[in-house]
Amino acid sequence: MEEANETIVAEFMLLGFSGVHDKLQMFLFFVLLLTYLVTLTGNLLIVFIVWVDHRLHTPMYFFISNLSFLEIWFTLVTNPKMLLNFLSDSKTISFLACMAQSYFYFTLGAAEFILLMVMSFDRYVAIYHSLQYAAIMKQRLCIQLGFVSWVGGFLIISSWMVLVYKLRFRGPNVINHFFCDSTPLFQLSCNDTQLIKRVDSILLSSIVLTSLCLTMISYASIFYSILRIPSATGRQKGFSTCASPLTVVVMAYGSCFVLYGRPTGYLSLEINKGVTLLNTVVYPFLNSFIYSLRNKSVKLALRVAFSHNKTKLFPKLCCAP
Structure with missing residues (x-):
């Protein structure tokens, strides 16, 4: 296209x-393809099993299934095109x-934070207000919090994306x-990008730092509450409940700060690509394992679901003496 006799x-x-x-x-292509397929399968399984198993119809698993569903779309934004380019x-x-x-990458990233x-708030209520947990985390509140997470990410990034589109x-x-x-888009633009970079910094601070602070406050309160539990078994159970979501928090915020919390040009392009690869491929891959292989309830639900389906598909074989 052309504008003022200059090629755009x-x-x-x-x-x-x-x-x-x-x-x-080619080796990297096959590794990334396999990782992507496992990630997609793992997150789809989590969404499916939480949906069909009534024992997992709790606030914690509702949010876990939302996170898995989000990861499916997050990887879909970058991985297929990356693999196709190989x-x-x-x-x-x-x-x-x-x-x-670019829009959906940052939108889904913001929604994830x-x-x-x-x-973290759900885990805080579950441990710090365990007796009132069912009364506080009702289905309506869970749906509202899930809705705010998704819509919030889209609304926050939309204003920034309008500026990017005008470049x-x-x-x-x-x-x-x-x-x-x-x-790299800012570097290629022929416009003055100072305004959009300031907006970028403000959004990063408002989304990442605010959510991180509130998340850390929740976990600090949780750990304080756990340490006050008199029995060692109770403390161990409390820490194990928070281990998976806290691991995810460390990975998500860690990669974000390495990529976007440094001055422009601090990281070489190759290191930037490597860290982004961890963020878009490895982190979603580990996410599904953290919430499935390390979760006894999910593993039990998967075994029951597959054994039930096997019995329906092969009734004579399964019932044979």
Whole structure:
């Protein structure tokens, strides 16, 4: 397209991991493909089992299923295009697709931070107000908190995305990344990006720091309450209840601060891509394992569900002496 006789960039080229040797690229492709498929399967299983098993119809598992559903979409934003570019020579992405990818990446990321804060509140009520837990965390409140998590992320990022969409690019159009991250887009723009960078910093502070502070306050209160439990068994049970969500919190906020909590240019592009890979591939992969393989209730529900389906599919075989 053209504007004032100057060519406007209509598509970008995502370099991804083009600097890696061809054989290593294919190895990386198969590893990332396998990881993505396992991540997708694991999170789908969590959503499915929480939906069908009435024993998991509790606030904690409602939020866990929301997190798994969010991870499915979060990985869908970046992983398929990244994997496709391993097999493609052009590695191009249209301007609108690039804007959409950037928007949904940060929107779902913001929604996840809000959801992690909500999950910490749920654990705080469960341990600090255990006798009133059922009365406080009613179904209506859980749905409202889940709704706020999703809608909050979309509303917060939308104002920032309007500014990003107004940026103009007249070349070069090469993004040294595997998705349309904000930093390389700002570097390619021919506009003054000082305003949008300030908005970026304000949003980062408002979403990440606020949710982190509230999350840490919840867990500090939880640990204080657990330490006051007289029996060692009770303390162990309390800590084990918080271990999984706290692990997820550390991974999510840790990767975010490494990527976006530093001054621009502090990380090399290759290190930036490596950390982003952890954030978009490894972290969602571990997430499904943290909430399934380490969770006795989920493992039991999966065994019951599969054994029940096996009995329905092969009744004679299962009932044979």
